[in-house]
Amino acid sequence: MLQVQNRNLPTHGAGFMARAMTWDVIIIGAGAAGMMCAIEAGRRGRSVLVLDHAKAAGEKIRISGGGRCNFTNFDIQPDRFLSQNPRFALSALKRYTQWDFIAMVDAAGIPWHEKTLGQLFCDRSAKDVIAMLLGAMDDAGAQLRLNTSVEAVAQREGGFRIETSAGALDCAALVIATGGKSIPKMGATGFGYKIAEQFGLNLIETRPALVPLTFAEQELARTKDLAGASVTAKVACNGASFDEGLLFTHRGLSGPSVLQISSYWREGDLLEVDLAAVANVGETLKTARASAGRVSVKNALARVIPEKLAAQVVAEVGLEGNLADQNNAAIDRLADRVHRWQIKPVGSEGYRTAEVTLGGVDTDHLDARTMEAKAVPGLYFIGEVVDVTGWLGGYNFQWAWSSGWAAGQVC
Numbered sequence: 001m002l003q004v005q006n007r008n009l010p011t012h013g014a015g016f017m018a019r020a021m022t023w024d025v026i027i028i029g030a031g032a033a034g035m036m037c038a039i040e041a042g043r044r045g046r047s048v049l050v051l052d053h054a055k056a057a058g059e060k061i062r063i064s065g066g067g068r069c070n071f072t073n074f075d076i077q078p079d080r081f082l083s084q085n086p087r088f089a090l091s092a093l094k095r096y097t098q099w100d101f102i103a104m105v106d107a108a109g110i111p112w113h114e115k116t117l118g119q120l121f122c123d124r125s126a127k128d129v130i131a132m133l134l135g136a137m138d139d140a141g142a143q144l145r146l147n148t149s150v151e152a153v154a155q156r157e158g159g160f161r162i163e164t165s166a167g168a169l170d171c172a173a174l175v176i177a178t179g180g181k182s183i184p185k186m187g188a189t190g191f192g193y194k195i196a197e198q199f200g201l202n203l204i205e206t207r208p209a210l211v212p213l214t215f216a217e218q219e220l221a222r223t224k225d226l227a228g229a230s231v232t233a234k235v236a237c238n239g240a241s242f243d244e245g246l247l248f249t250h251r252g253l254s255g256p257s258v259l260q261i262s263s264y265w266r267e268g269d270l271l272e273v274d275l276a277a278v279a280n281v282g283e284t285l286k287t288a289r290a291s292a293g294r295v296s297v298k299n300a301l302a303r304v305i306p307e308k309l310a311a312q313v314v315a316e317v318g319l320e321g322n323l324a325d326q327n328n329a330a331i332d333r334l335a336d337r338v339h340r341w342q343i344k345p346v347g348s349e350g351y352r353t354a355e356v357t358l359g360g361v362d363t364d365h366l367d368a369r370t371m372e373a374k375a376v377p378g379l380y381f382i383g384e385v386v387d388v389t390g391w392l393g394g395y396n397f398q399w400a401w402s403s404g405w406a407a408g409q410v411c
Helices: 032-043 059-067 090-095 098-107 127-140 191-198 215-225 256-262 279-292 296-300 307-317 328-339 395-408
Strands: 020-027 048-051 069-071 112-114 118-123 143-145 148-157 159-164 168-178 203-209 230-237 239-250 250-253 271-274 339-345 356-361 379-383
Touching: 020 159, 020 191, 032 048, 032 127, 032 168, 032 395, 048 127, 048 168, 069 098, 090 395, 098 127, 098 215, 098 395, 143 191, 148 191, 168 191, 168 250, 168 271, 191 203, 191 339, 215 250, 215 307, 230 256, 239 256, 250 256, 279 296, 279 328, 296 307, 296 328, 328 339, 328 356
Parallel strands: 020 048, 020 168, 048 143, 168 379
Antiparallel strands: 069 118, 112 118, 148 159, 159 168, 203 356, 230 239, 230 271, 239 250, 271 339
């Protein structure tokens, strides 16, 4: 079993609290990136300690993918990661690929399946991935200390000193794998950003990403009755578009297409939404008019989109009567409202529900091959704390595996 040390149970002898213990590598953060880095550094024979203030490792892994962990994607591509420097992630992603992680999952005997759009999930539970990582850490000789908060970090000759709630620790290499600000109820903080600033690294402005968007009261007054309705939609903003599910909520919009576009949306921007991305409403209604002209416009449209949404769209366009009563121009107006709905969200649900944090440690300050701070030898930043954010669908986990692997080769 992997040796897990609690804050009140020092395991390095009676003198632990009185003197700093020395490690080759200390990793702050027992998430996806931190555990991967620990495995790789340990396999190189380095003495490795992973610290986390949480009571369990891999908590975001545990809750991801509805508890099944969308651990990577078949179609990892560089253009599916957002960053001030989109090419930064290339090195790590090419050297440790989705196929490498899939091989690790297969070797651990974890059954998995492809869901949609190349997304890979565990058949059983995300806990299988956590157990795999903890087992690999154990095999590599890495140690894990939970329930331990880091109170201060300082550079010293030959490395760093970390003051923790369980005493002082020294290390030659320090890896920051603390994640971003998303889902604070899981213990997320901005700690990693503070360390970056302490050592003079620039930060790219952070904000919630992969997050539901919210409406102002006037828009909610028109859409609140649609809460719970879902469609396959194409949502576009700032040159990006996604064809996936859209869900109306009591606060605005959610669903995969909206979570995806939230990474590209900025306050004040309009969304253009095709509410029937898998159909051509104009052609469908004109064809139906010839054979089912006595059907009401609302009921005819309800065969393409949800009934409540159909009723609202028909009322907004101002159409009454049956299909046979509508000329081509009227049907075209109705189709235009369905296929080119424009809406301006007022904000998002914030870090509380955001899956990831956009922005972070400026990649200009990091070495793309090693993840080491260019101006601070021995200091590394990996995973979500870095200004690299992937699409929904396993991309952010792959960045965690790849960046953690890259740092683990050299730290």
